[in-house]
Amino acid sequence: MILSGKRILLIIGGGIAAYKSLDLIRRLGERGASIRVVMTEAAQHFVTPLAVGALTADHVFTDLFDRQAEQDVGHIRLAREANLIVVAPATADLMAKLANGLANDLASAVLLATERPVLMAPAMNPKMWSHPATRRNRATLEKDGVRFVGPNKGEMAEKAEAGEGRMAEPLEIAAAVEALLDDRPKPLSGRRIVVTSGPTHEPIDPVRYIANRSSGKQGHAIAAALARLGADVRLVSGPVAIADPTGVTTIHVQTAREMNDAVESLLPADAAVFVAAVADWRPESEAGEKIKKADGDGPPQLSMIENPDILAGIGHHSRRPYLVVGFAAETQNLLANAAAKLEKKGADFVVANDVSAATGVMGGDRNRVKIVSKSGVDEWPELSKAEVAVRLAAFIAERLKTTAV
Ligand code: CTP
Numbered sequence: 001m002i003l004s005g006k007r008i009l010l011i012i013g014g015g016i017a018a019y020k021s022l023d024l025i026r027r028l029g030e031r032g033a034s035i036r037v038v039m040t041e042a043a044q045h046f047v048t049p050l051a052v053g054a055l056t057a058d059h060v061f062t063d064l065f066d067r068q069a070e071q072d073v074g075h076i077r078l079a080r081e082a083n084l085i086v087v088a089p090a091t092a093d094l095m096a097k098l099a100n101g102l103a104n105d106l107a108s109a110v111l112l113a114t115e116r117p118v119l120m121a122p123a124m125n126p127k128m129w130s131h132p133a134t135r136r137n138r139a140t141l142e143k144d145g146v147r148f149v150g151p152n153k154g155e156m157a158e159k160a161e162a163g164e165g166r167m168a169e170p171l172e173i174a175a176a177v178e179a180l181l182d183d184r185p186k187p188l189s190g191r192r193i194v195v196t197s198g199p200t201h202e203p204i205d206p207v208r209y210i211a212n213r214s215s216g217k218q219g220h221a222i223a224a225a226l227a228r229l230g231a232d233v234r235l236v237s238g239p240v241a242i243a244d245p246t247g248v249t250t251i252h253v254q255t256a257r258e259m260n261d262a263v264e265s266l267l268p269a270d271a272a273v274f275v276a277a278v279a280d281w282r283p284e285s286e287a288g289e290k291i292k293k294a295d296g297d298g299p300p301q302l303s304m305i306e307n308p309d310i311l312a313g314i315g316h317h318s319r320r321p322y323l324v325v326g327f328a329a330e331t332q333n334l335l336a337n338a339a340a341k342l343e344k345k346g347a348d349f350v351v352a353n354d355v356s357a358a359t360g361v362m363g364g365d366r367n368r369v370k371i372v373s374k375s376g377v378d379e380w381p382e383l384s385k386a387e388v389a390v391r392l393a394a395f396i397a398e399r400l401k402t403t404a405v
Contacts, residue, residue, distance in 0.1 A: 002178045004032030009082035009116075011107045012052070014042020017089040017123035017167035022047060024088055024170040025055045031174060037061065038078065040094070040107045064106040075106055079114035084181055087111070089123035089167045092134050098146070099137035117180055119147045121173050126163030149176040149246065172243060179228065179247045186230025187397040192269045193231045194321070195223040196276035196310065198238035200256045204302065205287035212277050213362040216240030219275030221389035223248045226273075229393050234269075236262045238276055256282065256307035263310055264317075270403070271323035271396055274311040274347075282307050315346025322403050323396060325349045328372070331356040338372040348399075349373045351392065371395070 008028055012021045028035055037052050038061045049060040061069055087094055103109040150168030197219020201209040223235040224245035233248045236259050244250040253259045256278045281304040291300050311326045326347040328338040338352035350372045355361045368382040
């Protein structure tokens with residue numbers, strides 16, 4: 001486990017998102033980290049030191065002037081002994097304090113005294129987040145080396161307000177912590193890898209489109225796994241309901257043509273992995289206005305034309321990446337179809353998966369794939385999509401090993 005033996009100091013600021021920090025403690029603990037907690041005075045209005053202490057099985061530090069705690073551990077030791085300091089929720093106030101070097105309570109004193117990396121998970125009202133003062137403070141903190149995860153868009157505690165300001169989910173924060181503390185070898189550092197993921201949406205009129213069931217889970221997991229091995233990953237994602245993976249630059253597109261343009265603009269690359277379920281066809285023209293269900297006219301006739309085949313275009317490109325990996329989603333004749341795609345699209349490998357409804361692959365969390373190349377077929381067991389991603393990233397790293405960075 002990446003976090004085993006790692007010490008994390010969690011600073012809980014005063015905001016309603018503090019309840020999520022209890023889950024964060026559990027998530028970090030599950031991953032092998034040992035966690036110490038500092039709570040601001042405001043945080044104690046939202047969760048109690050008793051609850052936090054029950055989860056960490058440790059003293060919870062709340063007061064800069066607590067003589068006993070200062071004698072036992074002291075704020076300087078708190079600041080130095082951790083491998084990483086996580087501030088969650090990071091309130092506008094805590095951000096402002098650190099950006100300006102204030103240190104009038106335990107949390108801010110620890111933040112000023114540390115030389116360890118700091119990760120902030122901001123949570124505040126969207127107006128506070130977009131205020132020029134907070135934006136300034138964030139820019140200052142980033143310049144000083146502070147890392148950020150979130151905030152996300154979505155519903156706020158004040159139901160009427162929506163916007164950017166929700167704290168990142170505990171799992172996202174845990175992933176960001178893992179990415180920061182991951183000291184495993186990075187065989188893909190210096191490599192640029194392009195990944196496509198998710199479905200595409202092909203517009204019919206301003207309100208309707210043609211799409212498919214792809215969730216983006218597999219493509220996003222592959223992008224994240226490649227980034228964990230040190231690659232500079234550019235993920236071109238169609239519309240999906242999942243978060244951008246951490247450590248990856250994500251470019252959002254809607255249509256196959258936009259995805260194609262984005263991928264082309266990202267060349268040259270060392271490798272490209274085409275996981276997206278690109279719509280093969282699109283309506284020939286997009287109606288400028290919503291198509292009305294006029295009496296007696298019957299359903300509209302959609303005339304379809306072919307979309308660019310992104311993988312085939314890159315597989316035969318003059319600036320073709322060294323390694324081109326395709327996917328083959330099939331409901332029948334899996335191996336024969338995958339082998340044909342390998343040839344036709346100019347890929348080095350095709351990851352073939354059976355997506356017939358009974359397998360539950362589309363939208364599900366598990367996958368059973370076969371790696372088809374000119375030299376044969378390698379069958380992998382049924383794995384979670386995250387495990388498939390990790391194995392595929394290692395496989396790609398192995399293939400790129402012999403080429404110059
Ligand atoms: N692909 C692509 N651009 C397209 C269609 C597919 O880049 N317009 C890529 C997919 O990302 C995948 C591979 O091609 O890596 C195969 O996709 P798949 O949907 O299985 O194959 P198709 O070429 O669409 O063939 P068919 O639908 O006939 O099986």
